Amino acid sequence: MILPIAPLWAIPIRDIPNPRKLNGTWVSDVANILSAETESRLNQRISQLESRHGSELAVVTIPDTVPLPSPKAYATELFNTWGIGKRGIDNGVLLLISVKERRIEIETGRGITSQISNDQVAQIIETKIKPEFKLQKFDQGTINGVEEIASRLEQIRTPNFAFxxxxxxxxxxxxxxxxxxxxxxxxxxxxxxxxxxxxxxxxxxxxxxxxxxxxxxxxxxxxxxxxxxxxxxxxxxxxxxxxxxxxxxxxxxxxxxxxxxxxxxxxxxxxxxxxxxxxxxxxxxxxxxxxxxxxxxxxxxxxxxxxxxxxxxxxxxxxxxxxxxxxxxxxxxxxxxxxxxxxxxxxxxxxxxxxxxxxxxxxxxxxxxxxLEQYFCVTCRTPTQRLDEALFDTYLSKPEQLAVQLGNATYSLYSCDRCHPVTTRDRQHIYCHPNILKEESVCAKCHYPTVIAADLKQSRKPKKFPKQGSKNAISIRQCQNCFHEQPVYPYVPQPVSSSYYSGSSTDYSSSSSSYDSYDYGSSSSSSSDFGGGSSDGGGSGSDW
Ligand SMILES: [Zn+2]
Ligand SMILES: [Zn+2]
Ligand SMILES: [Zn+2]
Known part of the structure; x- marks a missing residue:
């Protein structure tokens, strides 16, 4: 950029035309010491450098560096004002020529300093630029300097892309x-x-x-x-x-x-x-x-x-x-x-x-x-209160109370005092959690844990128990709630392996169960296993 008249007074840094913003070039010849051919040659070379390598090089000529304390300070200030070099890579170089002070400054970006030392920079100035400048050959000196800096930069392996x-x-x-x-x-x-x-x-x-x-x-x-x-x-x-x-x-x-x-x-x-x-x-x-x-x-x-x-x-x-x-x-x-x-x-x-x-x-x-997996009230989501055992008489059904008395089960009652205060509390709104102590005490018929072992004499219909093989029932298990009865036969050891007993002539039957359910009410029931059902007091039982 050639100004028509070289200014004779100091130029503030903000008034130095930024060639990148002005017309996308790299040279700002404020002191007007470079020919148009030199400028275009420099721009061409620096554009080539930038596109190949990513680093940036600015050339600025000024009359003097007043009012800043030193040309070095001026160069640093200008470098950072323009932001020469890619952000984050800091791969910029500024070549500043101050005419009145006869001063050449080469300012390198942070990313360059570690690659081209200050001594090397001084050497470039001494050997490539100064000799020409002493002969007033500003064009040739600047071209030499830019060529040298550009070729040095191109040897540095930095990414040409700002990450x-x-x-x-x-x-x-x-x-x-x-x-x-x-x-x-x-x-x-x-x-x-x-x-x-x-x-x-x-x-x-x-x-x-x-x-x-x-x-x-x-x-x-x-x-x-x-x-x-x-x-x-x-x-x-x-x-x-x-x-x-x-x-x-x-x-x-x-x-x-x-x-x-x-x-x-x-x-x-x-x-x-x-x-x-x-x-x-x-x-x-x-x-x-x-x-x-x-x-x-x-x-x-x-x-x-x-x-x-x-x-x-x-x-x-x-x-x-x-x-x-x-x-x-x-x-x-x-x-x-x-x-x-x-x-x-x-x-x-x-x-x-x-x-x-x-x-x-x-x-x-x-x-x-x-x-501890506490029970929470569905309605208000607060923890329910466990009721005292003294309240069992009030809230447990008769069969449940019987099961507790027989020692076959205990019950935990939970009530929400917020939704159902003591005065309005009723069984319908109490959660009753059964804790069966003896699994075999659950009655197959009424499902309450009210079955106990009893003597055959206590049976209500002893004659009705069929023989198992040649054995008669020796005792019974009787539900104290509905009086459903199960006969108990003497224990018969099962053959451990068929080959071991092959010579034996005993007539062990193939029956596998020593307990056989015999149901008074519905004779079709043949299962001896419980389905695991539970009851909240439904069903009925009666004496005969
Ligand atoms: Zn509640
Ligand atoms: Zn209620
Ligand atoms: Zn029963």
């Missing part, structure tokens, strides 16, 4: 995904708590039980989404760390993979409060819905769960080392793009730690009250 915006994008994407996952988790917990009575173990129309103790049964997918989001954040964070390292964006996974694991472990550490928050919200919401007390010292529970599973964390760490060691082996790095590999390793590491934390969240034990 920083992509990694920043991945980070923002990760934050969005993680926040979305957290929101989804909260929504899932809320909706689950609203559905609570309808989804869990309805024992009767009156009560339900909580068997769930792990959050993953409620919010599995959302928590995985959070883990994925944190993984994306980890990629971005690891990338940012690489950005500041001396090698710029040339990833050296083999040299830094331990550091990579450390970064991911640090991110896992930072994410612990978030997972604790989710755990706390889950327990708080659950206990509030069920009107129980929040487990105290959740932090302690959380911490001990992590400590208890340290072995798991260590094995994750070891397998990660193994996987990463394989991934960064030369045979793999040669055919997978290093950025892809970097993303894969970061994601694998970060998500492994996140899945460990999800495991911890799922294993923080819920309040004892909930873990």
């Amino acid at each position: 920083a915006p992509i990694y920043n994008g991945i980070g923002i994407f990760g934050v969005a995904i993680a926040l979305g996952g957290i929101t989804w988790t909260v929504l899932k917990i809320n909706s689950w708590c609203q559905l609570l009575p309808s989804v869990y173990n309805l024992q009767s129309p009156l009560v339900f039980q909580i068997k769930i103790q792990q959050l993953h049964q409620v919010a599995n997918a959302p928590m995985r989404l959070i883990a994925f989001g944190v993984g994306a954040i980890a990629i971005s964070a690891s990338a940012l760390l690489w950005q500041d390292s001396a090698t710029g964006w040339v990833l050296q996974l083999d040299r830094h993979f331990l550091a990579l694991l450390m970064i991911n472990a640090a991110i896992a550490l930072i994410s612990i409060p978030m997972w604790f928050g989710i755990t706390y919200y889950w327990l708080a919401k659950l206990t509030k819905t069920l009107s129980t007390n929040l487990p105290h010292q959740i932090w302690k529970l959380f911490g001990t769960t992590i400590l208890k599973n340290l072995w798991l964390l260590l094995s994750i760490q070891c397998s990660l080392l193994f996987v990463v060691a394989i991934l960064i082996s030369p045979s793999i790095t040669s055919w997978i793009p290093s950025h892809l590999l970097f993303i894969a390793i970061s994601l694998i590491c970060a998500m492994s730690y996140q899945f460990f934390l999800i495991y911890v969240v799922n294993n923080v034990s819920v309040d004892d009250k909930i873990a």
